[in-house]
Amino acid sequence: MNAWSNEREIIINPGISPVFVRMSMEDYDHLFKIVLIGNAGVGKTCLVRRFTQGLFPPGQGATIGVDFMIKTVEINGEKVKLQIWDTAGQERFRSITQSYYRSANALILTYDITCEDSFRCLPEWLREIEQYANSKVVTVLVGNKIDLTERREVLRERAEEFAEAQSMLYLETSAKESDNVEKLFLDLACKLIREAKQNSLVNSVSSPMPGEGKTISYLNCCS
Numbered sequence: 001m002n003a004w005s006n007e008r009e010i011i012i013n014p015g016i017s018p019v020f021v022r023m024s025m026e027d028y029d030h031l032f033k034i035v036l037i038g039n040a041g042v043g044k045t046c047l048v049r050r051f052t053q054g055l056f057p058p059g060q061g062a063t064i065g066v067d068f069m070i071k072t073v074e075i076n077g078e079k080v081k082l083q084i085w086d087t088a089g090q091e092r093f094r095s096i097t098q099s100y101y102r103s104a105n106a107l108i109l110t111y112d113i114t115c116e117d118s119f120r121c122l123p124e125w126l127r128e129i130e131q132y133a134n135s136k137v138v139t140v141l142v143g144n145k146i147d148l149t150e151r152r153e154v155l156r157e158r159a160e161e162f163a164e165a166q167s168m169l170y171l172e173t174s175a176k177e178s179d180n181v182e183k184l185f186l187d188l189a190c191k192l193i194r195e196a197k198q199n200s201l202v203n204s205v206s207s208p209m210p211g212e213g214k215t216i217s218y219l220n221c222c223s
């Protein structure tokens with residue numbers, strides 16, 4: 001095993017055959033697949049671990065291939081199971097990670113506000129999305145590491161403008177300080193519920209995936 005809590009699901013041979021260490025018989029009202037993408041080192045893994053485990057891992061190493069976690073939340077009395085796929089940012093894993101886009105209900109495209117390069121690469125990531133994701137996918141642009149204010153290289157206004165031009169939602173986060181991380185995932189879940197209810201989602205997750213995490217309640221949206 002590893003240092004992660006038992007909420008983590010282990011994937012052996014990412015992209016080929018997911019093998020899950022734990023099974024769950026628990027029901028849910030909605031199941032959504034969320035995939036995090038973006039340059040290496042922008043903080044994708046830290047965002048996932050902050051949300052699913054409430055921690056900021058010290059000395060987080062680079063993701064190899066794809067990691068997978070599940071968290072169940074309760075929103076307005078409905079159980080929402082979020083399958084969260086954390087992809088490696090390194091170029092050499094691109095052919096593996098691309099294969100996870102197609103069935104995603106939502107993509108979290110992440111950059112690092114202290115790294116201009118990670119922002120400049122966004123058009124390249126958008127081309128990947130265009131090519132590999134389904135046309136109904138909800139995309140959120142996330143500027144991470146806002147705790148490093150003095151090292152900011154990308155102004156919020158610039159990112160907001162970019163996101164708006166691309167019809168993406170935009171949020172700034174700090175996985176380290178836990179700023180906006182819960183909001184990111186829960187607002188996204190709310191949007192996916194609304195879209196599911198309007199029957200506008202391509203229900204690409206056809207068969208339930210096993211596994212279970214903590215259940216938390218969230219009542220502030222979906223009105």
Ligand SMILES: Nc1nc2c(ncn2[C@@H]2O[C@H](COP(=O)(O)OP(=O)(O)OP(=O)(O)O)[C@@H](O)[C@H]2O)c(=O)[nH]1
Pocket residue numbers: 038039040041042043044045046047057059060061062063064087088089090144145146147148173174175176177
């Ligand atoms: N200060 C600060 N550092 C962060 C934050 N999020 C991540 N980091 C640091 O950034 C580095 C990279 O974080 P990861 O979560 O591994 O980044 P990643 O995008 O998953 O990287 P790959 O797996 O290589 O694609 C680590 O040293 C983290 O500690 C944040 O919100 N604030």
